[in-house]
Amino acid sequence: MKVPFSILPVGSDSAFPLRTELKRPIVALLLAKGDRQFVVFAVVDSGADLCVFPASVATRLGISLPNDRASTFSGSGETTQLAYFEPIQATILPMDAPNIEPDQEPIAFPLYAGFCETLEHFGMGLLGHESFFSRFTVSFNYTQSYFEILEPVILAPALS
Amino acid sequence: MQPIDLTAVLKDAPIGEWIALSFARDRIVAHAPTLSAALDEALNLGEKQPIMMKVPPPHAMIL
Numbered sequence: 001m002k003v004p005f006s007i008l009p010v011g012s013d014s015a016f017p018l019r020t021e022l023k024r025p026i027v028a029l030l031l032a033k034g035d036r037q038f039v040v041f042a043v044v045d046s047g048a049d050l051c052v053f054p055a056s057v058a059t060r061l062g063i064s065l066p067n068d069r070a071s072t073f074s075g076s077g078e079t080t081q082l083a084y085f086e087p088i089q090a091t092i093l094p095m096d097a098p099n100i101e102p103d104q105e106p107i108a109f110p111l112y113a114g115f116c117e118t119l120e121h122f123g124m125g126l127l128g129h130e131s132f133f134s135r136f137t138v139s140f141n142y143t144q145s146y147f148e149i150l151e152p153v154i155l156a157p158a159l160s
Numbered sequence: 161m162q163p164i165d166l167t168a169v170l171k172d173a174p175i176g177e178w179i180a181l182s183f184a185r186d187r188i189v190a191h192a193p194t195l196s197a198a199l200d201e202a203l204n205l206g207e208k209q210p211i212m213m214k215v216p217p218p219h220a221m222i223l
Contacts, residue, residue: 006185007164095184
């Protein structure tokens with residue numbers, strides 16, 4: 001699946017006084033647990049070890065937090081953060097737009113997702129290595145503004 | 161490939177609130193302080209598959 005980067009508004013600061021926007025690899029991701037499902041944005045983040053989402057997402061999926069599958073992680077600071085993990089189903093949804101290849105198939109996969117309060121301010125999920133990059137071949141073409149997510153090809157054993 | 165430009169639709173989005181975008185990403189269907197409230201409002205308005213996100217502050221860069 002080829003997915004265009006998304007451009008988001010962002011404020012300037014003293015280091016980047018002319019900055020008004022940024023470009024991120026974002027997918028529309030259908031998350032499901034039992035009979036509950038809805039779509040969120042998630043950043044394809046090759047620097048993330050795990051797949052994590054804001055805690056609100058868990059609440060809407062009917063997942064009670066805290067649960068007994070806690071894991072700590074950290075960002076750039078020393079403060080460790082706590083996420084609670086739950087097996088859910090995820091489907092990357094192709095976008096229907098003129099500049100996107102038509103008839104791309106959704107990509108469904110089981111996702112061991114973490115949910116944490118500290119990602120609440122960010123407002124999107126992060127798709128990292130465990131469960132996502134471990135499952136797909138992902139390439140980024142920043143200058144051409146797209147990234148590609150490919151399911152691995154399983155070769156059948158040769159018949160002798 | 162042309163990127164998906166969300167700058168116009170998010171320009172006046174309420175910072176700190178959850179928003180429900182149309183699946184075409186061209187308008188905000190609903191917004192509310194909580195994900196569930198925004199999602200329920202969007203579904204009630206007939207949007208079949210809204211995309212949910214929380215509007216970050218203007219300097220929400222990530223590492």
